[in-house]
Amino acid sequence: MTRIQQQEDKLNLAPKKFNMWIFIFTSFMFFAALTSGFIVYSGGTGHGIHIILPQAFMYSTAVIVLSSVTMFMASRAAKGLQFAKQRLYLWLTIILGILFFIIQIYAWYVLVYKMGIYFTNPNASQSFIYVFTGMHLLHILAGILLLGYTLWGSYRNIPQVKNLFGMQMSSIFWHFVDIIWIYLYVFLLLNQY
Amino acid sequence: MSTLSVQDHGVAHHEEDHGHHHKQSFLTKYIFSQDHKMIAKQFLITGITMAVIAMLLSILFRIQLAYPEKSFPLLETLLGRFAPNGRLDSNFYLALVTIHGTIMVFFVLTAGLSGTFANLLIPLQLGARDMASPFLNMLSYWFFFTASVIMLSSFFIQKGPASGGWTIYPPLSALPKAMPGSGMGMTLWLISMVLFIASQLMAGINYVSTILNMRTKGMDLWKMPLTVWALFLTAVLGVLAFPVLVAGVVLLVFDRSFGTSFYLSEIVLNGTQVQPYEGGSPILFQHLFWFLGHPEVYIVIMPAMGISSEVMSVNSRKPIFGYHAMVYSLIGITVLSFIVWGHHMFVTGMNPFLGGVFMITTLIIAVPSAVKTFNWLATLWRGNIRFTAAMLFAIGMVSFFISGGLTGIFLGNAALDINLHDTYFVVAHFHLVMGSAAIFGMLAGVYHWFPKMFGRLMNEKLGYLHFWITFIGAYLVFFPMHFMGLDGVPRRYYAFTEFESMKRWLSVNTFITWAAIMAAVAQFAFLFNFIYSIFFGKKATQNPWQANTLEWTTPVEHLHGNWPGEIPTVYRWPYDYSKPGAEEDFIPQTVPLSQTMSSNLPHDFEDNPTGLQEHAKWINTQNKNEEVK
16 A cells, blocks of 8 residues: 555655745745845845946856756756657757856856956955855756756656656756746846946 | 636545555554654644653743742652752753743744644645645645654753743854853754755645645635635745845854854853954844744744634634635735734844834735734624534634734834833744644644544543633633733843842742643543544544535545545635525535535626526526515
8 A cells, every 4th residue: 555655755756846946935935035135135234246247147047048948948858758859959058057057167266367256255245255155056956956856867768747847847947947047147137346 | 717627536546546545554554654644743742742741841931930948859859950949040940941942842833833734734625636736735744743753852961951042042042152051962952953844845845836736626725715715825924034044054053063254243151261253243143043933923823824724613603704805914014014024023233124114014004904803803793603612722823823922012112012022022923923823723623633643533521621721721821911011020030039129029930830821731621532532533534524525525534646546626705604595504625516506696606607697597497486485
């Protein structure tokens, strides 16, 4: 009976997808708290960012938007049973995700070595840039792992129900980290001075 | 809809599968169990253990407050360097206060209360076989357990546990050298809380998802028992509020270990060491902390409210008064709880206008709270009351909620708070309104659902003894504190004999300590009752309290999947007690209206015109029969 029960649990996919949505809410609250913290800090102390953000952030934004497009293509291919195409686009999404990761690290490099803006900084508004990007990178990392898991599943020829479920879970999450980055970037741009 | 069909599909297998029942190993049944009922018991027992530990810590610092000059050699034997010469070390005193608060608020009244009853009642009262993700559920318990172990392990390190208060305000929490507890103790506190928050998020996500997706046929939102409503809104609060604490803690960790200045500004340690921090704002931490911290007090009290509503309705043999009002007031509290955090910060130099805004939102919370109180009292009114132990605790919960809630109106006032802030008045207020009230709600739940959890009944006589001593003890402990607070006695001080103006409160402190010891001793009556009844209690029947809700339709013996056959369908709300015309004074939710023609009322058929027609026809026939007679 336990085995059947577990099977049943596994088939219970709708509530699990719902779990992902709620998780996204919690994640959103986390970033909302960080940005609110920034507002309270800079409003209270009068410290602002006072620098022009590195160009690299612009490129990374382009890359992650593109990765959302490839993610969408992968989902569409999975729905249309075109598995080779699905794998190709998943690979592209993962590669773009890794590229985004690298560009963000490069942006930190620019901040530290070219601009002299350190994380350990008496002006915490500037430290916040690192916190926003760093915490977002953790989400990117989780997203890449999730994408990798889905890709692995599609190579193992798991049932289409599960394949689609995996695709849905990872695309919800991936689009979310994309949107969060755009939110953070726009937030930083608006507070540049 | 898809969920339902999937579950029906599972049912077909269940019946044919009864013959070859897989025996679970000890490890998967008791330790890494994914069954929600077992996880509920794990949460309950861990929660009770933590509660006993936190209670003993409070007795230790109460002894210090009652006899600040006296030496107790026994203390040195027990605590070693934390009590040199038989007197508590002043830093250890602060650690005791901090860990007592942390354990009670987070580990007992958040995880112990919600963890137990959400896990037990959500699937059982909604008609689900288990949680949305049983694996996540199991993980949630083990994260909680690890967090508990780490929190307690901080007593065994060189400099003792965190001691900056349960609110861990910087700079005490941000500078490892600020006080003994700010070093390793604080680090352990942070690690423990990160695990704890992860546990609460996993649990909360699961609860919300289960309630919204996995209700049985007929169980629409307005047929859910108030316990489930309360647990649902509690989970929503947790899911929205805990991530904010994570954000606050992340910045705190950066300040502690990476040298940033989010919360720290120009600080000199020990008069000479100038710290390299600049421009940070400790107020920022308070904002982030209390944005969680205030919803947190409702996370603590709302499950207790839900449990009390259910217990009081069952034992008054009356429908809960104002079911819809109860739900809307819970929703009101949930929404309002996010916009009142500033009332913890009135004296931080906040803009008086902003203080006024927070004062208004805070006072508005009195409205839904009063609605609930009124409804509880109205539920009791002219009820056919059965004074079970659970009922007494539920009534006790209402009593504490009233007497503690009234002082909240004073504290919520920005002007009065200048006087009362950080005095014993605050201690009295929150120990009554969220401490005692929530623990009474939890105990009501334990007495009421004990038969569901362990298949046996607890001893009622011992329950009465436990109730009366605890009830009287709690009032004797916390009521005098109001007067100390009005006199300006501050909280968290080590010895009041050091201050001329506060010396006269020593006798009151001694009195409070003895009352606390009395109440603490009474808890052993509960512990004995609890443990004894698990093994030797009177065997429970399937529905010992004659209640309507779905959990009492499951067999006494637990089985994975809860119901042996099909999950029952729900036809009515959970509060049809003493319905006029009914054969018995309760009609379970699973009884269709067609079986209770004599007790049906026109409003039972609000969205059901055919049913209403049938009802009218039946009434007509009855009337005709009357005429014939």
